[in-house]
Amino acid sequence: DIQLTQSPSSLSASVGDRVTITCRASQSIRSYLNWYQQKPGKAPKLLIYAASSLQGGVPSRFSGGGSGTDFTLTISSLQPEDFATYYCQQSYSIPLGFGGGTKVEIK
Amino acid sequence: EVQLVESGGGLVKPGGSLRLSCEASGFTFRNYSINWVRQAPGKGLEWVSSITSSGSYIDYADSVKGRFTISRDNAKNSLYLQMSSLRAEDTAVYYCARGHPIWVAELLFDTFDLWGQGTLVTVSP
Numbered sequence: 001d002i003q004l005t006q007s008p009s010s011l012s013a014s015v016g017d018r019v020t021i022t023c024r025a026s027q028s029i030r031s032y033l034n035w036y037q038q039k040p041g042k043a044p045k046l047l048i049y050a051a052s053s054l055q056g057g058v059p060s061r062f063s064g065g066g067s068g069t070d071f072t073l074t075i076s077s078l079q080p081e082d083f084a085t086y087y088c089q090q091s092y093s094i095p096l097g098f099g100g101g102t103k104v105e106i107k
Numbered sequence: 108e109v110q111l112v113e114s115g116g117g118l119v120k121p122g123g124s125l126r127l128s129c130e131a132s133g134f135t136f137r138n139y140s141i142n143w144v145r146q147a148p149g150k151g152l153e154w155v156s157s158i159t160s161s162g163s164y165i166d167y168a169d170s171v172k173g174r175f176t177i178s179r180d181n182a183k184n185s186l187y188l189q190m191s192s193l194r195a196e197d198t199a200v201y202y203c204a205r206g207h208p209i210w211v212a213e214l215l216f217d218t219f220d221l222w223g224q225g226t227l228v229t230v231s232p
């Protein structure tokens with residue numbers, strides 16, 4: 001099974017900061033990596049698919065990068081509504097798996 | 108409105124059974140694969156099971172294989188998860204999520220692009 005390791009597990013940043021979250025796969029998953037945002041008490045929301053493609057309706061301050069085993073999610077200028085937990089997910093092989101999550105708190 | 112609505116959660120004793128439902132509306136249900144994803148209280152997301160659009164291909168996480176059964180009724184726009192031999196560690200919010208494949212540079216990438224609001228399953232004496 002492919003393991004996804006996210007870092008950091010949590011971070012605190014100020015409005016306007018640039019924030020980067022990493023996701024490392026235990027083996028190559030090419031670009032089969034998605035990113036989701038989850039706010040408390042809500043279902044996850046798709047942000048990025050195929051490692052770097054922005055889902056429709058998602059603000060352009062979100063971007064994704066990487067391929068193979070190392071991936072990043074970057075928020076270029078953190079906004080108050082970005083307080084949430086972010087998960088990476090691989091769609092390369094069954095079992096489909098998620099990273100452990102990164103909680104982003106606003107300072 | 109395009110949506111998925113789960114139901115059927117509740118409190119069940121260890122070893123018991125429960126059937127979850129997920130009703131779709133606003134899109135052509137029979138054209139999409141659907142997944143179950145769960146989240147234990149305060150924990151991360153865990154993929155549980157997938158079923159293709161026709162129901163011909165099914166997968167399960169090892170943690171539920173042999174105990175859970177996914178099925179669908181395209182005439183009723185509905186997905187089901189029959190859960191048996193429930194354990195305390197099955198306690199979670201269960202989400203159904205639509206599988207949406209997207210073409211990027213001649214490659215097909217699968218995503219979970221539409222989620223329900225979730226239904227809570229609690230396994231406790």
